[in-house]
Amino acid sequence: MDRDLTAARDLAAELAVRAGRLQLDRRSTLRMGAPKAHANDVVSDVDIASEQLIVDAVHAAWPADAIQAEEGHGRTGSSGWSWVIDPLDGTRNYVSRTGPWSVCIALYEGDRPRVAVVHEPVAGETFSAVDGGGAFLNGEPLPAPGGSTLDKALVGVSFQPNPATKERAGRVIRELLPVSGDIRRVPAALNLVYQAAGRLDGGLALDTNLWDIAAGALIAREAGVVLGGHGAEFTTELTIGAAPKLWDELAEKVRQAVNDRT
Template sequence: MVQETDLEHARRIAVDAARAAGRLIADGTRGIVEVTPKGDDGDVVTDLDLAAERLLLRRVLTAFPDHSVIAEESGELVGADSEWTWLIDPLDGTNNVAIGLPLYAVGLALCRNGRPELGVVHEPVTGRTWSAVRGRGALGPGGPLTAPPYRPTGSGPVLAWIQGYGVRRGDTVACALKAVLDRRARRVLRLWAPLLAWVMLARGDIDGIIGYRTGIVDLPGGLLIAQEAGAVVTGFDGTPFDCAPLSGGGRDFVASRAGLQQDLLEAVRR
């Protein structure tokens, strides 16, 4: 069983695994990528997702054989220690890979009773890695990571929009939210790679993220990195947001740099 003092060891395992998966994906995108539809909601899976997930599962379960795992493609693998659960997204941004857009990431998170304690995001295209352990801050390629407070400008904030694959095109709430954001923001990004949006928020490159009925596998790792860098994350009702539980429907949240949260919450409520 992992104790609090072992989280740095878990971070090293996760970082090494994410980088190895990233190298596999980067090499694979230089050739022909096999793309297969996954479900009827527009999602796809590639041979790179499957190969990277096998690598990540092998690394994580070798180091922590008693832990539970929820993986994007394999589903839930239950170990003896249900207190600790790894969430593995081998290729966040698969649709981008499928159309040749170099925006994707590898993500891992370790949760304790549904609450993220460790998060790792690796970007194969640039070879950059970001990570965080709860209460110990966030780290980027250049060292400690801090999101500067938001400073209002006349043109409005730069925001990212994340929605789950289960959200239908005519969903009235999603349409209303996106309309409000388009009116209030300088730009609204739809990256198809949520983990990269979280990292951009942690760096201060964007000002906020609105998530509507989002999935769970690609959420906790990026969320923790942003929070440890100083971002504020709440539910639509303004209460603290921490991912738990790891099952059930999609998650709704508002995340921002300090100083912008109340404005975004008011826009969402409206």
């Protein structure tokens, strides 16, 4: 089934901006819900309203598409296309006012990502990509990332804040911090698109969900970021990204730290 990917990208960007505006408008009146998987897995009524806004519009445009969405508004489909939506990646940053967050929308054809949008509402930045068409920031092409050596590199770190993952993340940070230029903890989608924009030289994400990384990964790949995990393919368990000149050095360090059980 043919699909106008540019039109899909444009709609996703429009919806991400609308959801981001809703988040800014309702930030002072948000209401928290019960934690989900663990005490640090928080959700607000704004997460849910943002997801509903996106899902309703996507379903109206392509009613046969499947939808996988973090807050439970998913649908089965029959078209072979599926949307992967994180309406608010970085909820804890959002509710605590301590850091950035984003709206993430990706479109898959089967198992292949074809369209991606990550919107950061406060900065008004919309990162996007169409499979094979390069990566963009607010409509302008992103240049290939230059990168750095590890001792000078700024490395992003993202992880789910459950006890087991925090323990693994602690091992990675303990190994990386002394040998890298510095590290930053950022939500997974922004970790990836900041690599695409050259703001981070590399990064890693531990124990994510597909909606956390689907959009950011396509944008990073289209910008020239090298992606992998324990092997050549990245997974939700481990995603490593880096500019090409940093890739071997960073990937080796991260894999050693993640696999170290001492």
